Amino acid sequence: MKNSRRKFIKFAGMAALGWSICPSLAGARSGPRQSADRLRAERWAMVIDSEKLNDELMDKCIEACHKLHNVPDIPNDQNIKWIWKEPFYNLFHDQSHGYLKDKKSIPFLSLCNHCDNPPCVRVCPTQATFSRDDGIVLMDFHRCIGCRFCMAGCPYGSRSFNYFNPRNFLDDDQLVHDYPTREMGVVEKCEFCAHLLDQGDMPACVEASEGAILFGDLNDPNSDVRKVLRERYSLVRKPKLGTDPQVYYLI
Amino acid sequence: MLEKAIKGSALYWIWLLVLLAVIGVGFGAYLQQLDQGLSVTALNRDVSWGLYIAQLTFLVGVAASAVMMVIPMYLHNHKAFARMLILGEFMAVATIIMCLLFVVVDLGQPQRLWNVVLYPTPSSVLFWDMVVLNGYLFLNILIGWVTLQAERKRVGPPKWIKPFIYISIPWAISIHTVTAFLYAGLPGRDFWLTASMAPSFLASAFAAGPALLILLAFAVKIFAKWDPGREAIQSLAKIVTYALAAYLFLIGCKIFTAGYSMVPDKLAHWQYLYFGLEGHTMLSGFMWASTAAGVAALLILLFPKNRQADNILAFACVLVLISTWIEKGMGLITAGFVPTPMKEVLTYAPSGPEILITLGIYGIGFLIITVLWKVGIGVRREIEAT
Amino acid sequence: MYDANKIIPGLIIFALFMTFPFWYNLGAEAYSTPELELPEDYERCIESTEFMRAEHMNMLDEWRDLYVREGYQEYWSELKQESYPMSLTKTCMYCHSDKEEFCDRCHNATAVDPYCWDCHIEP
Numbered sequence: 001m002k003n004s005r006r007k008f009i010k011f012a013g014m015a016a017l018g019w020s021i022c023p024s025l026a027g028a029r030s031g032p033r034q035s036a037d038r039l040r041a042e043r044w045a046m047v048i049d050s051e052k053l054n055d056e057l058m059d060k061c062i063e064a065c066h067k068l069h070n071v072p073d074i075p076n077d078q079n080i081k082w083i084w085k086e087p088f089y090n091l092f093h094d095q096s097h098g099y100l101k102d103k104k105s106i107p108f109l110s111l112c113n114h115c116d117n118p119p120c121v122r123v124c125p126t127q128a129t130f131s132r133d134d135g136i137v138l139m140d141f142h143r144c145i146g147c148r149f150c151m152a153g154c155p156y157g158s159r160s161f162n163y164f165n166p167r168n169f170l171d172d173d174q175l176v177h178d179y180p181t182r183e184m185g186v187v188e189k190c191e192f193c194a195h196l197l198d199q200g201d202m203p204a205c206v207e208a209s210e211g212a213i214l215f216g217d218l219n220d221p222n223s224d225v226r227k228v229l230r231e232r233y234s235l236v237r238k239p240k241l242g243t244d245p246q247v248y249y250l251i
Numbered sequence: 252m253l254e255k256a257i258k259g260s261a262l263y264w265i266w267l268l269v270l271l272a273v274i275g276v277g278f279g280a281y282l283q284q285l286d287q288g289l290s291v292t293a294l295n296r297d298v299s300w301g302l303y304i305a306q307l308t309f310l311v312g313v314a315a316s317a318v319m320m321v322i323p324m325y326l327h328n329h330k331a332f333a334r335m336l337i338l339g340e341f342m343a344v345a346t347i348i349m350c351l352l353f354v355v356v357d358l359g360q361p362q363r364l365w366n367v368v369l370y371p372t373p374s375s376v377l378f379w380d381m382v383v384l385n386g387y388l389f390l391n392i393l394i395g396w397v398t399l400q401a402e403r404k405r406v407g408p409p410k411w412i413k414p415f416i417y418i419s420i421p422w423a424i425s426i427h428t429v430t431a432f433l434y435a436g437l438p439g440r441d442f443w444l445t446a447s448m449a450p451s452f453l454a455s456a457f458a459a460g461p462a463l464l465i466l467l468a469f470a471v472k473i474f475a476k477w478d479p480g481r482e483a484i485q486s487l488a489k490i491v492t493y494a495l496a497a498y499l500f501l502i503g504c505k506i507f508t509a510g511y512s513m514v515p516d517k518l519a520h521w522q523y524l525y526f527g528l529e530g531h532t533m534l535s536g537f538m539w540a541s542t543a544a545g546v547a548a549l550l551i552l553l554f555p556k557n558r559q560a561d562n563i564l565a566f567a568c569v570l571v572l573i574s575t576w577i578e579k580g581m582g583l584i585t586a587g588f589v590p591t592p593m594k595e596v597l598t599y600a601p602s603g604p605e606i607l608i609t610l611g612i613y614g615i616g617f618l619i620i621t622v623l624w625k626v627g628i629g630v631r632r633e634i635e636a637t
Numbered sequence: 638m639y640d641a642n643k644i645i646p647g648l649i650i651f652a653l654f655m656t657f658p659f660w661y662n663l664g665a666e667a668y669s670t671p672e673l674e675l676p677e678d679y680e681r682c683i684e685s686t687e688f689m690r691a692e693h694m695n696m697l698d699e700w701r702d703l704y705v706r707e708g709y710q711e712y713w714s715e716l717k718q719e720s721y722p723m724s725l726t727k728t729c730m731y732c733h734s735d736k737e738e739f740c741d742r743c744h745n746a747t748a749v750d751p752y753c754w755d756c757h758i759e760p
Contacts, residue, residue, distance in 0.1 A: 030684065032709035033720055070758075077295035077597070090593040094516075119438050125377040126366040132708065140705050141756065145366050146289075146359020149377050151299040155439020157592040161299060161359065163290040177726060180756035184288040185359025198710050241438040 037200035042219035043116075043135040044192055045246040046203075047228055048109055052212035058085055058109055064208035065190070070181045072169035080160040082190045083205055086110040091237055091249075109205075109213075112137065112158040112190035113237060113245030120150035120159065129187075135218075135246060136192045146185040155241050159189045218246070252396075252403065255629030256622045262474065263625065270618045277611010280604040281356060289359055291604040298588040298599040302580075302609055303357040307350045309459070309579040310616075311384075311430045312452060314346040316460030317391060318423035319490050320483075325416055331482035334631060338471075338479065339464055340395035341623035347388040347426075349616040354381075356608055376432045383425045390419045395623075403630045427452040434587060442520035442587045445508070451501035457494035459575040461487040462568040467620070469565055477628050488564055492552040495571055499545050502578070519594075524586045529596045534585065537577045545574035671746045674738035683714035683721055683728070694751070697725060725757050734760045 065071070065083045072080055085107040089096055096104065114137045120129050121137060128143040129150055151159045165184040175181065179195065182188050192215075193203035201207075206215045216223035225248070234248045284291050294301045317339035323329035324336060332339075355361050372378050394415055401408045431452040434443035465487050468479045509517040522528055527535045548570035557563045585599050601609070638644065653660075682689050684696075700723040703709040711720040712728075721728045733739045736759045744751060 029713075030715040031713055032703045032707070032723065033711045033713045034708065035710035035722075038710060077297065078290055079296060081296070086593060090595070093594050122374050123376065123437070125372050125375040125381070126363075126370045127372050128366075130706065138705070142701055142705070143363070143366055143370070144360065145363045147354075147357070147377060148299045148359070149375070149433075152434075152440065152588075153437050155437075155592050157297070160296055161289070161294075163288055163292075163294070165288060175758050177758045177760065180726075180758065183752070183755040187359075238439070243438060 035198060035200075039197045039200055039202075041134050041217035043217060043246070044114070044197075045135070045216065045218040045225050045248065046111075046114075046192070046206075047214040047225045047234070047248045047250060049212045049214070049228075049250045050106075050108060051250065053109065053209070055085075055107065057209055057212055058107065060208045061109065061205035061213065064204040068176055068193075068204045069179050069191075070166070070170055070175055071188075072164075072166040072181075074164060074169050078161075078163035080162065080166065080188065082160075082188070083109060083111040092235060094238060094240070095235060108249065110156070110158070111205075111247060112192075113156055113243070113247045114190075114192055116244035116246060117242060119153040119155065119243060123149045123153040125149065132194070136194050136197075137189075138191055138194055139186075139188055141180070141182055141186050141188070144186040146187065148187060150187055155238055155243060156245070159187050161185075161187050252400065252626050252630060255626045259625060263621075266621065267618065270614045270621070273614035274611050274618065277608050277614060280607035280611065283604055284356070284608065285361075291602060293600055293602040293605060295597075295599070297591045297595065297597060298585060300357070300584050300588070301599055302601040302605050303353045305580045305584040306609055306612070307353040307357075308430060308452075308583060309576055310346045310350050310353070311426050312456030312575065312579065313460045313463055314343045314350070314387065314426065315423050315453075315456040316464045316487075317343040318420055319457055319461050319487070321416060321420055321423075323486065326420075329486065331480060331486055335464075335468065335479040335483040337395055337399050337627040337631070338468070338624055340391045340398075341627055342460075342464060342467070342620055343391040343423075344388060344395065344623060345616045345619035347384055347391070348619060349612050350384055351388070352612045352615065353609075356612065376429060376436060380426075380429050380433060383422065383429045387419070387422050387426050390415055390422055394419060395627075399627060399630055402634060405634070424453065427456050434583075439592055440587050441514075441516040445505065447501055447505055451498065451505070454494050454498035454501055455575045455579060458491050458498050458571050459579075461491045461494070462571040462575075465491070465568045466565060466572070467624075469561065471624065471628065475625075475628055477632060484564075485558065488552065488558040491568065491571060492549070492558070495545065495549050495552065498575070499549060502542075502545075519590050520586045523589055523596065524582050528590065531589075531596050531598045533598045533600060534582060538582055541574045541577035541582065544570040544577075548574065668746070671742040673742055674735060676732040676734070679732050681716065682732075683712065683717055685716065697729075697753070700725075725753060726760070730760050736760075 062083050062085070066073070069082060071082055074080060086109075087105045088100070088108055089104045091108050091110055114135060116135065118129075118131060118137050121127075121131055124130075125147060126143050126145055128140045128145070129137060130140070131137050146161065148161055151161060162182050162184050166181050170181060193201075193205075196203060203215055206213045214224045214228060216225040218225060220226065228250065229248060232250050234250050236245045236248055238245070280291075292301065317336070320332040320336045320339045324332040355364065358364065367378060367381055394412060397412050398408045428449045431449035434440065435445065435448035437443060465484055468484055468487075472478050506521060509521045512518075519528065523531070523534070524538045525535055526532070548567045551557045551563060551567040551570070557567065589599070590596050684692075689696075700712070704723045710722060712723045713720050730736070736754070
């Protein structure tokens with residue numbers, strides 16, 4: 001990724017040089033370009049406001065995500081989840097105690113934390129899962145060999161494996177054509193909607209959350225996410241593991 | 252030398268046919284898995300590794316038996332192993348092939364296996380595991396074949412093979428260490444996150460490998476009427492005793508750390524293993540059996556008189572294998588996943604196809620051992636007849 | 638020759654086996670380039686026909702790495718003087734919308750079975 005940025009700059013520099021010498025050569029080759037519409041950040045992060053989120057909103061977020069990414073609904077323990085509801089205790093058992101009253105069983109949204117120091121990326125033997133330079137931990141479904149080392153490596157249970165052919169559990173007429181399904185035998189997870197960011201849109205769950213989920217650049221001190229993290233108390237999951245998760249929960 | 256494998260008694264051929272039948276059934280189950288995906292297994296979103304990877308873990312250990320003869324023989328000039336060493340090396344070949352097969356059947360996309368080589372990733376322990384397993388396989392085929400051929404020609408092994416033999420010693424240690432590191436380096440899995448993983452892999456390996464070797468040596472004595480030598484077996488029995496003691500000691504250390512610190516994230520896995528949690532008690536019976544078998548075997552083997560009686564020694568070796576197989580092949584992997592990162596508890600019990608595929612791979616392993624040992628023993632007989 | 642009665646039949650079986658593809662196809666129809674149904678509304682593809690015929694698979698292979706891993710989203714076509722999303726479904730199959738009459742005809746005739754559509758959804 002750093003490499004590609006360097007390549008791009010190099011390419012741009014060469015293009016500028018070429019253009020100054022011989023203007024007719026400008027863009028004289030077919031090839032890859034970066035889209036002008038894409039949203040850019042130094043470090044994408046998500047902030048989930050547990051005060052604003054309610055059960056109904058969470059269902060909307062889940063529905064939006066799973067619909068957009070053609071995530072099948074498999075009615076057993078070999079299922080696929082990108083974003084789902086989990087009781088507070090299950091997410092923050094290391095930061096809770098016996099007298100939390102009702103909080104313990106309140107459902108929260110759970111998804112990939114897009115860690116700054118992701119164990120899944122470290123353990124993947126083919127670099128099928130990798131960190132982009134904007135911090136998103138992405139899956140390359142073309143390359144995954146299905147060894148599931150990343151699932152053992154993930155301390156958050158955020159990854160799912162396609163035990164089945166997912167098309168068996170998807171209605172052909174209901175498929176969303178803009179995003180592929182997966183094939184049997186690869187691992188998948190939340191991607192912070194990298195493909196939407198690349199075309200200039202915000203992630204599906206953020207759009208569906210009616211303002212309860214914020215998404216922005218953590219390196220920009222004036223971004224929404226930085227502002228709200230300054231003002232309110234927030235948690236991340238299992239901070240002691242040093243994975244540096246980038247999904248923040250406002251309490 | 253291979254021609255020795257195609258001349259055998261009726262019993263030999265019946266045994267091979269039985270193994271081929273088991274392999275055939277396993278292969279059929281694997282075709283089903285290729286068609287329907289790993290959905291035919293009992294693996295799931297929480298316990299994502301199971302019987303296959305557990306067998307890899309156990310068998311990596313068994314492959315070590317060769318090095319427990321190489322060290323005394325080449326470093327301490329302990330000649331008793333000279334006749335039997337080839338059997339250990341050939342057993343290592345068979346077990347490493349089984350290990351590699353267990354990795355392959357566990358993959359969701361086996362046809363993309365080559366990606367591990369196309370995109371080498373030094374940060375991944377699985378990449379290194381592939382390197383050390385294949386390297387150890389290569390070393391044992393090379394060393395076994397070259398030394399056997401030299402013996403057959405009544406000459407000493409060529410000088411150039413010596414460096415390979417010496418390299419094979421640390422290399423054998425590396426296959427356990429790297430396989431233990433698959434688990435020991437994962438931040439969220441408290442059960443595996445301990446420096447004692449690699450040492451305890453080595454200890455159980457050096458107990459289980461030689462124990463299996465002793466049993467197979469007895470089988471050879473009965474069925475092939477060829478005696479690998481009493482002194483060799485007695486030396487192996489001593490190695491089993493020491494390694495078994497170290498293996499039990501290390502388990503005790505782990506239990507102490509979890510039990511005395513009472514850190515719930517550590518303790519819960521041990522409670523799950525030995526007592527069950529939230530009604531999920533399937534493993535606890537097996538785990539108590541494993542510990543009891545291990546302790547009983549140690550009590551038997553500690554007394555030289557017991558070790559010297561073939562029947563009692565064989566019985567103790569069976570106990571060692573039961574103990575280590577349950578510990579590695581059943582407990583270690585599942586208990587690493589349960590309780591899950593969400594602190595949920597579940598039971599994983601392998602499915603029918605999973606068990607058949609596993610048996611099929613064991614069939615392949617025993618087929619390779621049988622054929623290679625037939626060659627090895629055939630050559631030895633030829634030498635000893637003259 | 639020792640064991641000639643075993644070696645010669647063995648060699649014959651080997652030769653027959655190795656030449657299997659030739660005699661298996663004896664009498665089969667000669668290969669003819671399949672007729673493809675081209676999109677009516679568009680005159681040309683993003684690159685020349687010759688290039689696309691020979692290189693489309695490599696191009697798609699490069700595209701998927703460039704898009705998924707390298708952070709590029711569009712392909713500038715010198716021929717059309719326009720940018721296109723690097724996407725099998727959004728770009729290629731936007732025009733070539735009939736998979737059966739375009740993709741499959743050649744793939745079937747040459748007995749290749751690309752797994753693109755195991756995941757990517759045909760229009």
